[in-house]
Amino acid sequence: MTRSLPPRVEAAFWFSATALGYYLLASLSLYATKGADNIAAIWPPSGYFLALLLLMPSHARLPSFAAMAAASLAANMMAGSPLWTSAAFSLANGAEAAIALWVLRRREAGELSFMVPRSVGNFCVAALSASTVSAAIAWALTGGSADFFLSWLTTVGLGMLIVTPPIIMLARLAESKALRNMPLAMRIEATVILTLAALVTTASFSQSQFPVTFIPCVAVVAAAYRLGPFGAAAGMLVVAIIASLLTGQGHGPIAGIDAAPKMKVFFLQFYLLTLLGTVLPLAALLVVRQRLSRRLEQSNRWLLQAEAAALVGHWRVDLVRWTIHWSDQAYRIHGLDPGTEMSIEGSLDLYMPGDGTRLRQTLEDAVRDGVPFEYHGQVIRPHDDEIRDIVSHGSIEFSRSGRPVGIFGTIQDITETVDNARALEAARNSAEEAANTDLLTGLPNRRHTLAFLERALIGARDNGAPLAVAIFDIDHFKRINDSYGHAVGDVVIRRVGQRAEASLRDEDMVGRFGGEEFVCVFQRSSAQAAEIVAERVRKAIEAEDRSADGPARVTVSIGLAVYAGEASVEDLLHRADEALYRAKREGRNRLRMAA
Numbered sequence: 326m327t328r329s330l331p332p333r334v335e336a337a338f339w340f341s342a343t344a345l346g347y348y349l350l351a352s353l354s355l356y357a358t359k360g361a362d363n364i365a366a367i368w369p370p371s372g373y374f375l376a377l378l379l380l381m382p383s384h385a386r387l388p389s390f391a392a393m394a395a396a397s398l399a400a401n402m403m404a405g406s407p408l409w410t411s412a413a414f415s416l417a418n419g420a421e422a423a424i425a426l427w428v429l430r431r432r433e434a435g436e437l438s439f440m441v442p443r444s445v446g447n448f449c450v451a452a453l454s455a456s457t458v459s460a461a462i463a464w465a466l467t468g469g470s471a472d473f474f475l476s477w478l479t480t481v482g483l484g485m486l487i488v489t490p491p492i493i494m495l496a497r498l499a500e501s502k503a504l505r506n507m508p509l510a511m512r513i514e515a516t517v518i519l520t521l522a523a524l525v526t527t528a529s530f531s532q533s534q535f536p537v538t539f540i541p542c543v544a545v546v547a548a549a550y551r552l553g554p555f556g557a558a559a560g561m562l563v564v565a566i567i568a569s570l571l572t573g574q575g576h577g578p579i580a581g582i583d584a585a586p587k588m589k590v591f592f593l594q595f596y597l598l599t600l601l602g603t604v605l606p607l608a609a610l611l612v613v614r615q616r617l618s619r620r621l622e623q624s625n626r627w628l629l630q631a632e633a634a635a636l637v638g639h640w641r642v643d644l645v646r647w648t649i650h651w652s653d654q655a656y657r658i659h660g661l662d663p664g665t666e667m668s669i670e671g672s673l674d675l676y677m678p679g680d681g682t683r684l685r686q687t688l689e690d691a692v693r694d695g696v697p698f699e700y701h702g703q704v705i706r707p708h709d710d711e712i713r714d715i716v717s718h719g720s721i722e723f724s725r726s727g728r729p730v731g732i733f734g735t736i737q738d739i740t741e742t743v744d745n746a747r748a749l750e751a752a753r754n755s756a757e758e759a760a761n762t763d764l765l766t767g768l769p770n771r772r773h774t775l776a777f778l779e780r781a782l783i784g785a786r787d788n789g790a791p792l793a794v795a796i797f798d799i800d801h802f803k804r805i806n807d808s809y810g811h812a813v814g815d816v817v818i819r820r821v822g823q824r825a826e827a828s829l830r831d832e833d834m835v836g837r838f839g840g841e842e843f844v845c846v847f848q849r850s851s852a853q854a855a856e857i858v859a860e861r862v863r864k865a866i867e868a869e870d871r872s873a874d875g876p877a878r879v880t881v882s883i884g885l886a887v888y889a890g891e892a893s894v895e896d897l898l899h900r901a902d903e904a905l906y907r908a909k910r911e912g913r914n915r916l917r918m919a920a
Contacts, residue, residue, distance in 0.1 A: 339385040344392035346373055351400035366569040366593045368480040372488025374422050380496050413466035421459030425451045439490050439554040442609040456482035479594045486601055487565045490558035518548050522560045530571040533581030542600055549608040557608035565597050636738040643731050658738045660706025677703040692729050695721050714743040763837040766822035774836030778846050778894050785888045792888040793855035796901045797881040799841040800913040805876050813875050821866055828862045852887040859885050860916050880914035
């Protein structure tokens with residue numbers, strides 16, 4: 326409000342606002358008590374001053390207290406009160422404002438907000454505490470009666486409870502420029518509602534024939550419902566002013582009660598307090614409900630966006646009514662338009678044959694055991710017969726008696742993830758195969774052959790399975806390369822590998838070890854069987870028909886070693902290698918067994 330002013334000018338502004346406003350309200354209130362029955366239901370200056378204290382900066386409060394004391398002293402003396410009584414009243418009114426401010430600062434971390442039920446409760450506590458202390462001070466200093474104490478407590482308390490809220494809310498609306506930016510239709514509605522509240526209250530309290538004090542309550546509740554806390558506070562203020570003035574002048578149902586004047590005052594105060602205790606919390610709760618409604622709407626919107634982005638939907642099976650509910654994204658995952666009528670049996674029919682049966686069994690097991698579950702399967706979209714991979718997670722909902730009443734779960738389209746995993750697995754297998762395959766012959770390379778032989782050796786050592794290994798290479802291969810070139814040499818190596826592989830049994834393996842050297846692994850073979858197979862390999866290579874542009878005859882020399890308890894692959898290969906060298910020394914194109 327005045328934050329852009331220099332501190333001294335700002336303090337002067339609040340000093341003047343306090344002095345002028347407090348004096349005028351105190352004078353009018355004291356004048357109103359001089360009516361027919363000297364009725365004073367509320368003390369507006371207390372609420373006005375507390376509102377200013379909550380709005381002004383801290384450095385302006387001390388001067389404002391001085392202004393309030395001076396204004397109160399002047400108003401009381403102008404009304405005919407003695408100096409000592411006026412000073413006592415001023416001291417009590419100053420104390421009540423200080424105590425209310427202190428209680429609010431202790432209970433409220435930030436600014437006081439009438440939009441929050443807890444803050445409304447704290448404000449009521451502060452007003453009640455301040456009015457009690459104020460009444461005690463005034464009663465002690467003036468020697469009043471018990472009725473005086475009770476009257477002071479209620480009038481001051483109502484003054485703060487009724488006057489403070491609308492002033493604070495109106496000031497903050499003006500400061501935030503909300504009033505200026507308010508749509509014209511809303512301004513007109515607020516004006517009409519508050520005007521109707523004033524007219525209804527005037528009509529109700531200007532006659533005493535009919536007890537219609539409940540009608541203004543309806544108007545204030547309507548103001549709270551349509552305008553929120555400000556409407557409730559403003560409507561309450563309108564009703565309090567009109568009801569107090571008309572009752573003080575002897576009009577209305579309360580003034581017509583056959584009772585002492587003080588009882589009429591107490592009844593009017595009880596009426597205002599009851600109305601206040603109804604509409605202020607109601608308005609705050611309405612604001613809370615509106616905020617929760619907006620948050621829920623926003624959360625639902627975010628949930629739908631998140632489900633669409635993550636391809637995740639949610640569903641719920643009602644086990645009591647035997648119905649199923651899908652979110653929009655769940656419909657899209659199944660290839661259906663959102664809102665399409667769906668039954669439990671119909672939803673199971675959308676799954677691949679067998680998957681629907683497995684899902685039904687999964688749900689039955691989950692209901693029986695009461696534990697969460699996870700299900701992977703495939704659905705067939707009815708419009709285009711596209712198959713989609715899905716994963717669903719769910720949990721059981723129980724009633725208070727522990728009976729399962731529903732199943733809530735999520736469903737996610739993981740088709741892209743599954744396809745990527747399959748492609749990755751294929752690429753991994755392809756890379757692993759390439760890493761284990763000799764590019765020239767297509768046979769297992771040295772790495773793969775050694776790994777295969779290592780596993781076979783472990784099986785032979787642990788289980789006693791027969792095992793033999795043969796090493797062979799092409800006779801006079803250097804001469805072939807020198808005579809026909811390396812291209813022909815590569816053809817010879819490839820053909821030798823193919824003939825060797827074709828000669829082996831299914832449980833045996835041949836791999837290229839490097840250059841023109843190959844290794845055969847014979848599993849579950851006795852020495853005699855391994856020798857027969859190895860000899861078949863040698864003869865098949867020797868008997869192969871040759872092309873005109875290659876060597877007329879290709880032979881191999883083979884060294885064969887049968888497993889005899891060797892500790893390592895290297896030891897077994899070393900024995901076979903020694904047998905190979907013996908075959909070469911003895912003329913090549915022959916098989917020799919290791920010793």
